[in-house]
Amino acid sequence: MTQSRQDKWGEASRGLAAFLDHAVGESGQSRRTIAAQTNINKDALRRILAGTRPATLQEALTILDACGHAPRTSLMLALAGYSQQTVDWQSSAVLQFLETFISELPVALDQALGERLLDVRPRWAKGAAHRTAGLLSDHLAQLERQDEQSFAL
Known part of the structure; x- marks a missing residue:
């Protein structure tokens, strides 16, 4: 070594x-x-x-x-x-989220991509991570808007 x-x-x-x-x-x-x-x-x-x-x-x-x-x-x-x-x-749920996310990712990739999974390139990983984080951010924003609307009623 x-x-x-x-x-x-x-x-x-x-x-x-x-x-x-x-x-x-x-x-x-x-x-x-x-x-x-x-x-x-x-x-x-x-x-x-x-x-x-x-x-x-x-x-x-x-x-x-x-x-x-x-x-x-x-x-x-x-x-x-x-x-x-x-x-x-x-002390947050982030670690458990990541634990489940990482455990589920291989199955999700296989189901979504099938044979195209072999076309995936390592250089796309960083962008995919940022896109996933963006999707989560959008999802949380949507949930907050829904909560605000339900309280306004």
Whole structure:
């Protein structure tokens, strides 16, 4: 592995450790309770949260689940470098929305595109994400207008 790649893995591992530590701290549960719920030895959990021992994928998922996070989405965002957004969104429904959205997306793409799915290009992803966010914004605005109209009656 090249030095640059090792640096990136090390940075991701440290970021994940800091995120997991924050999730445990914000969960309102003791580390001992989290260790018991996840079946991770309390000393191993301490080292994971300190960043001196990397977490396995399964360990990270179970820690996040025990903390009340949407585990797959939280982990994906943390590994992609968006740990702070995960923290910011922790007390909202956004993480659960993303968890369901990402889980449903492959089926929705397959149903909507069928054989044309093979024509999809990676470069379209950013635009598709922005378009989806725009559609959600429009939908929320429409719901707000409907609420205002129902209160006006």
